[in-house]
Amino acid sequence: MRSVTVIVPAHNEEEGLPATLESLSRQTVPADEVIVVDDGSTDRTGEVAAGHGVTVLRPPRNLGSKAKAQNYALPHCDTDLVLAVDADTVLAPDYIERIGPAFDDPGVVVAAGNVQTRFTRTVWERGRSVEYLFGFHWQRPIQNRANSPMVCSGCCSAFRRDVLVASGGFPERTIVEDMDFTWSRQIEGRRAVYVGDAVAWAADPETLRYLRKQVWRWMAGFCQNVRLHLGPLVTRKPLLALWILLALVEILTAPLWWATPFVLAATTEQSLASALAWWVAAEVLLTAPPLVYAAHRRRLPVLGVLLNIPCVYPNKVVNLYYAWKALAVELLLVPLRLSRGLTVYEKGRASTPCPAG
Structure with a gap:
């Protein structure tokens, strides 16, 4: 099994972080190292992370984005794979075990699993649960069979470290680094894959205020990537x-x-x-x-x-x-x-x- 470092970028995540770190500690194939980037938190995020016995990195100031926080940790990784996990995402116990074999294909540089909602308390979470069930059991498998995934979800994606480093790390030029990396590498002729049996549960928006901010970021990021990549994709990755x-x-x-x-x-x-x-x-x-x-x-x-x-x-x-x-x-x-x-x-x-x- 390939060696794995997990990077968890965290800004004011003291509430959600314990469940994430506990899920990482229960992996059937354990990570070689878990790094939490306490990115300018004003709560107990760093203290909570340290209490779980993981490596905690504290930049001198808030870095400004998830990609930058992940890139801050990247020089500390020397394993075959880097697994990026959001601080409010919980992985199934066999997530690393199931995602790892995707990299037996030397052409695969990024892989992500099946994301579902952790909670269904509010109308917004229930709506998102339907969207995820539909998307991750219908759209993603079709895209994967066509060897053209739209995105490897940033909350639980595994990357081949040498390719990630050689390409400049996690992309910082758009507001959604996961889609940027997924499209850029496919333009180069490399492979991104979806692993449906590797399951993760994300804490999705429970309020309209949070939903609006998240959806605006996702939609703006999608269009930023369209602006940057659609031309090369038409000629190099038409599907x-x-x-x-x-x-x-x-x-x-x-x-x-x-x-x-x-x-x-x-x-x-x-x-x-x-x-x-x-x-x-x-x-x-x-x-x-x-x-x-x-x-x-x-x-x-x-x-x-x-x-x-x-x-x-x-x-x-x-x-x-x-x-x-x-x-x-x-x-x-x-x-x-x-x-x-x-x-x-x-x-x-x-x-x-x-x-x-």
Whole structure:
């Protein structure tokens, strides 16, 4: 088994960090070292980490982004693999055991597992749980079979250390380093893979305020990467470029789909109630089968999963708003030099925003 160093970037994470470190201590294949980067925390993050017997690094000041915190730890890693884990993410006990064999293929430089939600207490968390069940049991496996994953999730990705170092470390030029690295390496002809049996649970937004900050960061980062990489992807990784273009088309056409019942009611003899019933039935037919499959894979109660479907729509409204905002800002205003785009890394729970540089 290859040697592994785990890097956990942490800014004001005293509450979530213990569960993360405990999950790392229970791995069936233990990491050679766990490094927590206490990145300018104003709470007990460093003290909590030290209490778990891991290596704690403290930069002289807040570094400003997750990628920079990870890069601060990178010179301290001398193992074959580097596993980046968010400070509020819990790994299944066999996560390292299952992710490691992906690197038996010398072409693989990054691999990530199946991310699910840790909590389903609020409507926002329940909506995210549906999104993850659908995405990680339907979309990701298809992309992986096509050898063109859209992203290796930054909360639990493993990297081949020599390639990571040779490429300059975790990318700092965009607000989402995981997507930037995934696309950049595939453009070079290297492989990124999804390992569906390696499971991690992330603490997702429990409030609208946190959700808005996270989704804005994700959507802006996606569009930043589109701006940087779409041209090379079209010529060097056309199938990945196709997934990206389909995502852009989905963003642009989503309002039309949502308006369909009202258009039908206004332009045909069909009543609004009938048009809405048709629309809801279509949504259920498109969504339910993958969710039933995912529920069986995760050994979750099927009825409970299906009852969470309505919760996904408030999330979709937030997603769509910030997706359109990202299109306007990152793909229109930034090229026109009318905006700098999103340059502040703000996780949501952290007490202060951090300039990404």
